[in-house]
Amino acid sequence: MGIDAVLNTAKATATDALAGTRRVVVKVGSALLIDDGRPARDWLDGLASDIAHLRGEGREVIVVSSGSIALGRARLPGGGSMRLADKQAAASVGQSLLMQAWQAALEPHGLVVGQILLTRDDTERRRRWLNGRATLEALLGHGVVPVVNENDTVATEEICYGDNDRLAARTAQLARADLLVLLSDVDGLYTADPRRDFGARHLARVEALTPAIMAMGGDANAVAGVGTGGMATKLQAAAIARAAGCATIITSGEAPSPLRALKEGARATLITAPDTPMAAYKAWIAGSVQPAGELTLDDGAVRALRAGRSLLPAGVTAVAGAFGKGDSVRLLDAAGRRVGVGLVAYGAREAALIRGRRSDKIETLLGYPGPAALIHRDDLVLEA
Template sequence: MSKSAPKTPPEALRKARRIVVKIGSSLVVDAATRAPAAAWLNALAEDLARLRAEGRQVIVVSSGAVALGRGRLGLTRNARLDEKQAAAAVGQSLLMQAWETAFRPAELVPAQVLLTRDDTERRRRWLNARATLEALLKLGAVPVVNENDTVATEEIRYGDNDRLAARTAQLVRADLLILLSDVDGLYTADPRRDPEAEHLPLIEALTPDILAAAGGANTQADVGTGGMATKLEAARIARSAGCATLIVSGLNAHPLQGLLDGDRATLITAPASPLQAYKSWIAGSLEPAGALAIDAGAATALAGGRSLLASGVQRIDGRFDRGDCVRVVGLDGGSLGVGLAAYAADEMDRIRGKHSGEIEGLVGYKGPGVAIHRDDLVLDPAQ
C-alpha cells in the first residue's frame, strides 16, 4: 500500500474522488410500514449532494426493490423465486420513486441502472456498462444501481448487492466503496452477542483471523438478511481492484457526514490504486487475441505516456473484438506492450493510418478517438 494511502475512515472519505455507496434494504425500507424510509433517504441525499459539491463523483447501489414490492403485493418473506421476481418488478419503480423524491430537494438527478452478473463478467457487456456509467457521471447524474432481479435465472440471495457494489466499484475504477450497514464496522466477534467484542477500525490484510471474525446474518432486521461475511467478500473484490472499503453504520441520519465527524467505522485498505490494479489485470490476466503493428513515431508517443492513435497503426494481425486484449508490436515484430482495443479488428483495419477526425466516417458511429487509450495500455518494462 502506498505511504500516502488513508489510514482512518475520515481520511479515506476526504481523499476519495469516485465513491460507490451501497445501501441495504433494512435502511431503505421501513420495517414497520414496508414503505421507503423517506426521512433517512432525504438525509443521505443531503450527504451525497455535499460530496458532489466538493467535486466528488458518486454512484449509489441500492437494495430495496424486492422488499418494497413484497409490501405492495402482500407477499411474505418466504415467497417463491417467481414471486420474488414479481416483487422486484413492482418494487423497482417504487424504489426509483423514493430516490427521485429524496434527490429532488438536493438537486440531484438519479439514473436507474439495472445490472446482471453477465454485465460485470462478460467483456463486451462490461464495456457497455462502463461506458454508460461513465457517461452518466460526466453528465452530472447519480447512477442508482441495482441487480436486475426480475430476470435473474437463479435464486435471489442476500449479499448479491454487496458483491454487485464491489463489481460496480471495479467497473468504474472507484477509489472507495462504502457499505452502509446496521453495524458500525467489523468486530472481533458479533457485538450483538458478545459484549466483549472489540471494534477493528483498520484492516490492511484480509487474514484468516479477520475472515473468521465475520458473523452471520442479521436476523433482527425483517427486510435484510445479510451478514458481515458478504461485506468482507465485497471488500476482497474491491481490494483486488485497488479500491478501499468502509463498513459504516447507516442507522443514524447523515451517515456520510458522521464519518467525517469521526463516527466509528472500519476501513479496509487496498494495496494499489484503481488504475494500478486495472493495469496489472490487463498485463497479467488477459490473453492477447491479436496484435497491432505500429510505426516508430507512435512507439515514441506511447513511451511518452500518450494513447495509441489510429494514425500510428500500420498492420492488424488476428481477429479480435472491441475491448479484447491485443499485443502492441513494432514493425519489426518486437513487443512493446499490451492493451485493450477500442475497435474490433475489421474496424481497426479501416481506420489504421487515418487521423482521429476520419474515424466516425469510416466505422459509421462516433466512437473513441484512439486505437488504445493510455489507461487501457501497459507497456513492456523496457519501454
C-alpha cells in the same frame, strides 16, 4: 491529499479515507431504505443531503441501492414466502418506485439520478464491462448520480442470496472507485459477536484480509444479524474491492445522515487497499488477460504511447487475430518487438478498416461514430 496518500498514512481512519476520496460507491441495503414497505423518506433525505455535500466538495458519488423487491412486494397481492419468479415480478414493479424515491430525495439538491441495472455478466464479461464503464463515466461526466441495482427481473443468483454487497464491490471495480462505503446495521467488524462476548474488540483498521479476519464475518457476528448474507458478504465484497485497488469502509447506516456521521468520526472499520484503482487495473491488463490479437505500430505511434498518449488508428500499420471489442491485444513496433498490451475499443474487422486513417474518418469508414482512440491510454500497459 489523494486517497492513496491518505491510506499510506499509518494512522489513517475511515474518516480520513472519506475525506480523501475522489470517487466513492455507497451501498444502501433494504433494511435502511425501506420502512413498512415504503421508502424511509426522512432517512433518504438525510443521505441525499450527505451526497449533495460530497458532490459540492468535488467528489463523485455512485449509489448501489437495494429495495426494488421490498417496494414491489408491498404492491403485489398475497404474502408469505415468495418463489424466484414472484421476487422477479416484485422487482419489476418496485424498480420504478425505487428510482422515484431516489429522485425525490436528490432533486431538491439540484441532482439528477440515472438508473443502471447490472447482472454479474455485465461486470465480468470484458465487452459488457467496457460498455458499463463507458455509461458510468458518461453519467458522472454529466454530473448525474448513478443509482445501480441488480437487474433482478432477469438475474437469478444474486436474488437468491439477497446480496448487493458484492454487486457494490463489482460496481466499484467497474467505476475504478477509490472507496466503497457499505452502510450496515452495525458499526464495523468485531473480533467476536459483541452481543455475546463483552470482550469483543472493534477493528478500526484492517490492512490484510487474512483467513482469521475473514472468519470473523461468520459465526462471530451471526447473532448480531451480520453473519452469512451480512458481515460475511461484506468482507467478501471488501476482498473484491481491495483487489481492484479500492478501500472499503463498513459502518452503521442508521444515523439520520450516515455519511456526515462518518465524516464527524462515527465508529467504522476501514479495510485498506495495497494499490490505487488504476495500478490494480493496469496489473490486471498486463497479467490476467490473454491477448487475442496483435497491432503493429509505426514509430510515431510508439513515441506517442511512451509520451502517455492513447493509440490512434493513424499509427497502426497492421492488424492480426480474430479479436472483438474489449479484447486484449499485443502492441508491436515496426521491427516486431513487443511494445505493450491493451484493450481495444474495436473488433478486428473494424480495426482493419480504420487502421492508418485519421480519427475524424471513423464515422465515414464504419458508418457510426466510434471512439477516437483504438486503445485509450487508461486501457494499455507498456513494456518497461
